[in-house]
Amino acid sequence: MTPTLELRELRKAYRDTVAVDGVSLAVPPGTVFGLLGPNGAGKTTTLRMVMDIIAPDSGAVLFAGRARTRADLERIGYLPEERGLYRKMTVVDHLVFLGELNGLPRREGRERAREWLERMELADAAGKKVEELSKGMQQKVQIAGTLLHEPELVILDEPFSGLDPINQGLFKEILAGYKREGRTIVFSTHVLEQAEKLCDSIGLISRGRIVLDGELAAIKREMGGNSFRLVAAGDLGRVAALAGVVQVLPAGDGAARVLLAPDADRAAVLREMVAFLDVREFVGAEPELEEIFVRAVRDAA
Amino acid sequence: MRREAAARRRPNKIAVLTRREYLSRVKSKGFWVATLVLPAAMAALFVLPTMILARTHAEQRVVLVDETARLGAGVAARLAEPPALGGLEAARVAVEIEPPAADPAAQRAALDARVLAGSIDAWIWIGRERLADDVVEYHAESVSNVITQAVIAEAVEREVAAMRLVDAGFDPERVGELTRPVRLATVRVTPEGGREEAGEAGFFLAYGMFFMLYLVLMIWGQQVLTGVLEEKSSRIVEVIVSTARPFDLMMGKLTGIGLAGLTQLTVWLVCLAALSAPGIAGALAATPEGFTLPVLTLPVALHFLGFFVLGYFLFASLFAAVGAAFNNIQEAQHFTGIPIAFLVAPVLVIFPVINDPDSTLATVVSLIPLFAPVVMPVRVAVKMPPAWEIALAYLLTAAAVVALVWLCARIYRVGILMHGKKPTLAEIVRWVRYA
Numbered sequence: 247m248t249p250t251l252e253l254r255e256l257r258k259a260y261r262d263t264v265a266v267d268g269v270s271l272a273v274p275p276g277t278v279f280g281l282l283g284p285n286g287a288g289k290t291t292t293l294r295m296v297m298d299i300i301a302p303d304s305g306a307v308l309f310a311g312r313a314r315t316r317a318d319l320e321r322i323g324y325l326p327e328e329r330g331l332y333r334k335m336t337v338v339d340h341l342v343f344l345g346e347l348n349g350l351p352r353r354e355g356r357e358r359a360r361e362w363l364e365r366m367e368l369a370d371a372a373g374k375k376v377e378e379l380s381k382g383m384q385q386k387v388q389i390a391g392t393l394l395h396e397p398e399l400v401i402l403d404e405p406f407s408g409l410d411p412i413n414q415g416l417f418k419e420i421l422a423g424y425k426r427e428g429r430t431i432v433f434s435t436h437v438l439e440q441a442e443k444l445c446d447s448i449g450l451i452s453r454g455r456i457v458l459d460g461e462l463a464a465i466k467r468e469m470g471g472n473s474f475r476l477v478a479a480g481d482l483g484r485v486a487a488l489a490g491v492v493q494v495l496p497a498g499d500g501a502a503r504v505l506l507a508p509d510a511d512r513a514a515v516l517r518e519m520v521a522f523l524d525v526r527e528f529v530g531a532e533p534e535l536e537e538i539f540v541r542a543v544r545d546a547a
Numbered sequence: 548m549r550r551e552a553a554a555r556r557r558p559n560k561i562a563v564l565t566r567r568e569y570l571s572r573v574k575s576k577g578f579w580v581a582t583l584v585l586p587a588a589m590a591a592l593f594v595l596p597t598m599i600l601a602r603t604h605a606e607q608r609v610v611l612v613d614e615t616a617r618l619g620a621g622v623a624a625r626l627a628e629p630p631a632l633g634g635l636e637a638a639r640v641a642v643e644i645e646p647p648a649a650d651p652a653a654q655r656a657a658l659d660a661r662v663l664a665g666s667i668d669a670w671i672w673i674g675r676e677r678l679a680d681d682v683v684e685y686h687a688e689s690v691s692n693v694i695t696q697a698v699i700a701e702a703v704e705r706e707v708a709a710m711r712l713v714d715a716g717f718d719p720e721r722v723g724e725l726t727r728p729v730r731l732a733t734v735r736v737t738p739e740g741g742r743e744e745a746g747e748a749g750f751f752l753a754y755g756m757f758f759m760l761y762l763v764l765m766i767w768g769q770q771v772l773t774g775v776l777e778e779k780s781s782r783i784v785e786v787i788v789s790t791a792r793p794f795d796l797m798m799g800k801l802t803g804i805g806l807a808g809l810t811q812l813t814v815w816l817v818c819l820a821a822l823s824a825p826g827i828a829g830a831l832a833a834t835p836e837g838f839t840l841p842v843l844t845l846p847v848a849l850h851f852l853g854f855f856v857l858g859y860f861l862f863a864s865l866f867a868a869v870g871a872a873f874n875n876i877q878e879a880q881h882f883t884g885i886p887i888a889f890l891v892a893p894v895l896v897i898f899p900v901i902n903d904p905d906s907t908l909a910t911v912v913s914l915i916p917l918f919a920p921v922v923m924p925v926r927v928a929v930k931m932p933p934a935w936e937i938a939l940a941y942l943l944t945a946a947a948v949v950a951l952v953w954l955c956a957r958i959y960r961v962g963i964l965m966h967g968k969k970p971t972l973a974e975i976v977r978w979v980r981y982a
Contacts, residue, residue, distance in 0.1 A: 297789040299964070319789065324790075325786075326782075326786060326789065328782045328966065329782050329783075329785065330781040331781065332571065333777075333781055334571060334575065335571055344786070346563045347560060349557060391786070392786075
């Protein structure tokens with residue numbers, strides 16, 4: 247199936263840093279893709295290049311199998327990390343304006359704005375100026391503005407940062423509905439738990455490079471055999487020094503996640519641990535994204 | 548609720564952005580307050596003094612003592628029909644002639660008493676001896692009513708001159724004819740033939756046009772600056788440039804604000820014409836009879852509009868670039884001085900240019916792109932320059948507009964996404980090179 251969005255060897259360098267260093271990705275239609283990485287990894291620059299806000303030094307952006315054109319941008323919804331609204335415009339005028347920029351005729355824009363405002367329980371605010379709304383209400387208007395023209399692909403840069411918990415829930419619900427309709431969603435985040443619940447596939451980015459990507463379930467399966475939950479009394483810190491142990495992530499209250507090398511001897515590790523720990527539990531567990539991420543970054547280095 | 552994006556048409560983004568910019572301004576209360584307050588203030592400025600003047604000069608009660616006994620009646624007659632001055636009857640003077648008494652000192656004291664009591668405003672003494680020294684006395688509590696004094700002096704002067712001519716043996720009948728005043732009839736020479744037009748009128752037209760251009764460019768250039776800063780600080784800008792080019796955003800902003808400016812200008816002109824017509828007519832009527840209003844000919848109006856549009860884009864793009872480069876108005880303040888300096892500079896040369904529109908100074912200044920938009924229309928209004936000079940001014944200004952819009956669009960493209968640190972000049976130069 248032709249990917250809805252494909253990036254080929256995207257690269258962007260500034261005077262003293264390489265922000266994005268040869269990023270290649272493919273996002274199949276109807277899926278949710280998470281671009282994950284710490285702050286400064288190159289997520290925003292990558293997404294801005296997708297939207298033609300920044301021109302890449304080299305590489306290509308493909309939309310539905312061919313080079314993405316300016317006209318395609320109207321079929322993509324974009325919510326930047328730095329976002330806001332014209333404070334003096336009325337809510338409905340603002341939504342109609344954003345729709346019009348993306349080719350939605352005014353009359354239709356007005357209808358859809360009304361639908362969206364009703365759905366978000368903001369129908370009463372339609373004629374109010376943006377500045378008269380609470381921050382949470384403004385966030386809802388912003389979300390409606392991103393989706394009003396019903397884009398086939400939605401690009402969201404840190405979509406949940408700054409959203410209050412109620413709007414986070416609302417937004418996730420809307421995105422789930424969007425996915426059911428067969429639309430494609432790409433979002434970036436540095437909060438890995440969010441991605442874990444929403445994504446079909448992920449791309450891990452670190453220092454401008456993709457260090458791991460693929461279907462989330464497959465990644466977890468692949469790494470699952472080597473991840474364990476350990477509950478024990480004693481000095482957990484010594485575990486990390488054992489042969490075959492890649493990493494120990496303390497989880498509090500005498501618990502920790504232990505990651506073993508693929509070729510490690512599980513029984514041998516357990517035997518050695520028992521020598522200095524009072525082990526109560528040592529069971530295989532699905533790795534959390536954080537673990538996968540830390541490992542992928544280390545492997546790449 | 549999935550709908551197919553079937554009837555999708557490519558929107559003209561500059562038009563969409565222009566429309567938003569224009570409507571959001573024209574719909575705001577502030578716009579109409581500013582638009583209506585200025586004409587109201589101007590009207591007050593024109594009409595009030597006129598009304599006050601008219602009231603204060605309602606009537607001056609003056610006693611005239613004429614020792615010669617030959618001048619009083621003539622002076623009184625002249626003052627009964629005062630000349631029009633500034634559109635009003637400048638000074639109406641009611642003259643009461645009092646014969647000289649046997650005791651001049653007592654009569655003077657009595658007149659002083661009447662002035663102090665307020666029953667008369669002034670008294671005039673035409674003494675035989677002092678008249679030989681060309682002096683007539685004027686006594687009043689206030690001696691700063693220069694208009695009234697000028698009117699009285701003129702009346703007395705004309706009567707005295709006539710009396711002296713009669714004394715020199717001229718026929719009294721002919722004296723009136725021979726001493727009629729002369730006025731300067733200024734005729735403007737144009738290829739279409741001469742046309743009588745007052746010198747003041749041409750000056751007022753040229754200066755008025757200059758001032759209007761200057762005011763509109765200044766006010767609306769600043770509006771562009773604050774508009775860009777607002778988009779940056781409200782963080783709306785990245786949402787917009789995800790579908791419209793930064794160049795579209797900039798052009799939409801410039802055009803929308805420019806149209807709002809034109810709307811305001813139109814309202815001002817209409818209001819000014821309606822409200823202060825009596826005031827203007829009054830001011831122009833200062834030139835005596837035979838005066839004709841200056842005509843804003845079609846070529847002059849078209850050049851005015853042409854240079855206005857070019858000048859607006861020239862300066863507005865500069866303001867847009869400054870707005871894009873900085874984070875807030877405080878940071879931008881230092882650099883707004885650059886476009887403002889270019890706007891203000893022509894003020895220094897505009898009077899010499901109006902006075903001598905063919906001078907080397909006028910020619911050179913009206914060709915320099917940043918000055919041309921305000922100086923060339925003034926030259927056109929005063930005296931049509933050679934066609935090649937006008938064409939060159941258009942060409943140079945248009946070239947400057949293209950170059951500046953290009954340059955500013957690059958600064959804009961990078962600057963609108965920059966937040967936080969105030970950029971250095973070197974960084975801005977880099978934006979232009981790498982954008």
